[in-house]
Amino acid sequence: MWVSKHSHGSQLKTSNCLVSLPNIIISVQQKKETHTGLEQLEVDELFLLDVLQSVSGLKKVHMQTDRWTVRWNPIILSLVQAFPSLNELRINATVSFNPLKIIQSxxxxxxxxxxxxxxxxxxxxIERDRKSFRVSQLRTIKTENIESKRAESFSGQSSSDDAEVFTPDHVQEDDEDKHKNSYRFVCPHAGHFQCTLTNIVFVMEGEGEVRYKTVSWDPRLLDGLGQMKSAxxxxxxxxxxxSISRLHLPHCEISEENKDGLAVAHLTxxxxxxxxxxxxxxTHVMIDIRDLSIFGLIKRMIFPPSPVAAQVLVFLRPITLRQRENILDVHLLPLNVPLSEVKDQHTENTHIKxxxxCSLTPATEYSLCCQPEESTVxxxxxxxxxxxxxxxxxxxxxxxxxxxxxxKLSLLDKTEGKEVWLPRRIPLTASDKDSDPPAHKRLTESVFVKKHRDKLIKRVSSVMAIADGxxxxxMIPDEMYSKVRAAKTRQEKTRLLLDALDSGGASVKTEFYRLLKDEEPYLVDELESGHSGLQ
Structure with a gap:
C-alpha cells in the first residue's frame, strides 16, 4: 500500500462521499512507485487503520488495488472489527479475484x-447486513472508478502505446496452412515491441527470434466453457x-462490461x-506467460450485444478484357482482425486504402449504400x-x-436508420506509389509480361528470388518450382517460370511483375520507358 502527499490538501475516498483529511490522499496498491507531483511511501495496515480512525462515524469505505493477495485478509478483518459504525466495504482490483481459496478463507x-x-x-x-448483491451496485462501483483507472499506470503494467513498433518478416513454413501468414521478428534487446500487422505486443526479456501465425478456431474448443465465445x-x-514474459493481445471491445468479460484461451x-x-x-489484454503455444481472446456472452470497434475493408477485383463493370468486395470485420490476413486470402484483388x-453491433442488420445510384449492391x-x-x-x-x-460508399444501421460509416470517396483508378496498384493496371502488367517475354528470358537475373516469392x-505448384530450381542455366529457369505464368492467369503474372519490380526496378523501368503505350 502507499500514501500520496499532495500540496493542495487531500481526501479519503469512500464509496459515496469524499471525507477531507489533513494533507493526505489514500489509495491502495502493492508496489512502491514514483510519479510526477506525488511522493509515495510504503505503509502498513496499522497506518491505514490510524488514518481511518480519524474519520468520525465511518460507514462506507471504497478501495482500489492492483491485485488481491493473502495479505489483504488480515487487513480486511482488522477494518471490520475496528469500526463499529462501518456497514459496507467495497474493493475493486485491476485483476480478477483469484485464487478463490484466498477469498473463501x-x-x-x-x-x-x-x-x-x-x-x-x-x-x-463486504456488508454487515446479509443483503442481496445486485449487478446495479457493481455498475455503480465501476462508474465511480472511471477516474481511478489513471492510477493503474502505477501498478507496474506498461501501456501498449509505449512499445517499439516493428514490421515482421514473412516466412514460408512447410505445413498444411500454406495460405496462412507466418511472421518472424528478430528482437534486438529487452523491451516492449508492437507488430504493425497484427498489433500484438511482445514483452521481451532479451534478444531472440519470435515466430507467430494465425491458426483456425475449432468451435469444439469452447464447448463446455459456458457462454464463452472467441473474441x-x-x-x-x-x-x-x-524469452517472452508477457503478451498484449489486441481486442475490439468498447463497453466496460464486455472488457470485464475478456479472458485468454491457452491451448496446449x-x-x-x-x-x-x-x-x-x-486496446489490449495483457497476460503473463510461462510457456508458448496457442493463445486467443475469448469473452463471456452474458450481456446483450453491444457495439465493438470494427473496420470496413474495400477491395477491387482485377478487371478483364470482356468485363464492363468494376466489382468491389466490401468486408465488415472486427478491428482486431489483421488486414494482412484478409489481403493474403485475396491476393488477386487490390486493397483500396x-x-x-467504425462501431458495429453484432447480430445487427446493415446495408451498404453506393453512389452513383446506377451501381448495384x-x-x-x-x-x-x-x-x-x-x-x-x-x-x-x-x-x-x-x-x-x-x-461513394456508406454503411447504414437498418435497425436505427442511421449511418455508422459516413460516405467515403473510393477511387477506382487512382493510386500512389505507396498503395497497391489499381485493378485496371493488372491487365497492363499481364501484357507487359507477354510483350517482353524474350527480353525477360535473356535479362532477368533474380529468377529464383521471384520463384520463391x-x-x-x-501461385505456382511445387512440381513446377522444382523444375525451375533444377534447370542448369538462368535463361532456362526464366523460360520455365514464364511457362508456368501462362497457366496461372492474370493474377499470377501481376504478382510476377510486382516481384520483378521489387528485385530489378531498373530493368522494369527500362523496358516500360521504351513502350509508352504500356504505362
Missing amino acids: LRESLTRTGWTLTVWRKSVL GPLYNIDCFHG GGNIAIMQPLQVTE TSSK QPETEMFECHFGPNYHPTFEVFVNVNIEEV LRTND
Whole structure:
C-alpha cells in the first residue's frame, strides 16, 4: 500500500462521499512507485487503520488495488472489527479475484462475525447486513472508478502505446496452412515491441527470434466453457533463443462490461486453459506467460450485444478484357482482425486504402449504400458478426460501370436508420506509389509480361528470388518450382517460370511483375520507358 502527499490538501475516498483529511490522499496498491507531483511511501495496515480512525462515524469505505493477495485478509478483518459504525466495504482490483481459496478463507472468517462477502468479476462487496448483491451496485462501483483507472499506470503494467513498433518478416513454413501468414521478428534487446500487422505486443526479456501465425478456431474448443465465445484471432506463438514474459493481445471491445468479460484461451496438446488478464486497456489484454503455444481472446456472452470497434475493408477485383463493370468486395470485420490476413486470402484483388474504422453491433442488420445510384449492391442487407476466420469472405459486392472512376460508399444501421460509416470517396483508378496498384493496371502488367517475354528470358537475373516469392504466395505448384530450381542455366529457369505464368492467369503474372519490380526496378523501368503505350 502507499500514501500520496499532495500540496493542495487531500481526501479519503469512500464509496459515496469524499471525507477531507489533513494533507493526505489514500489509495491502495502493492508496489512502491514514483510519479510526477506525488511522493509515495510504503505503509502498513496499522497506518491505514490510524488514518481511518480519524474519520468520525465511518460507514462506507471504497478501495482500489492492483491485485488481491493473502495479505489483504488480515487487513480486511482488522477494518471490520475496528469500526463499529462501518456497514459496507467495497474493493475493486485491476485483476480478477483469484485464487478463490484466498477469498473463501476470508468469507468464512467474515461469516462468523456477521458479515457477508460477495465477488463479482473484479469487485468485492463486504456488508454487515446479509443483503442481496445486485449487478446495479457493481455498475455503480465501476462508474465511480472511471477516474481511478489513471492510477493503474502505477501498478507496474506498461501501456501498449509505449512499445517499439516493428514490421515482421514473412516466412514460408512447410505445413498444411500454406495460405496462412507466418511472421518472424528478430528482437534486438529487452523491451516492449508492437507488430504493425497484427498489433500484438511482445514483452521481451532479451534478444531472440519470435515466430507467430494465425491458426483456425475449432468451435469444439469452447464447448463446455459456458457462454464463452472467441473474441479475436487465434495465434500460434514460438520464441527461439530468447524469452517472452508477457503478451498484449489486441481486442475490439468498447463497453466496460464486455472488457470485464475478456479472458485468454491457452491451448496446449488439445487442452484449453483460461487465463485471467493482468490488465485490460482500451486496446489490449495483457497476460503473463510461462510457456508458448496457442493463445486467443475469448469473452463471456452474458450481456446483450453491444457495439465493438470494427473496420470496413474495400477491395477491387482485377478487371478483364470482356468485363464492363468494376466489382468491389466490401468486408465488415472486427478491428482486431489483421488486414494482412484478409489481403493474403485475396491476393488477386487490390486493397483500396480508406478510413475504415467504425462501431458495429453484432447480430445487427446493415446495408451498404453506393453512389452513383446506377451501381448495384448485393445483398441488400447483411447481419454483422464478430468473425475471426479461417475464411474472410466479402460481406457485400458492388458492381460499378467500368467507365466510372470514383464511387461513394456508406454503411447504414437498418435497425436505427442511421449511418455508422459516413460516405467515403473510393477511387477506382487512382493510386500512389505507396498503395497497391489499381485493378485496371493488372491487365497492363499481364501484357507487359507477354510483350517482353524474350527480353525477360535473356535479362532477368533474380529468377529464383521471384520463384520463391510466387511459391510463398502459393501461385505456382511445387512440381513446377522444382523444375525451375533444377534447370542448369538462368535463361532456362526464366523460360520455365514464364511457362508456368501462362497457366496461372492474370493474377499470377501481376504478382510476377510486382516481384520483378521489387528485385530489378531498373530493368522494369527500362523496358516500360521504351513502350509508352504500356504505362
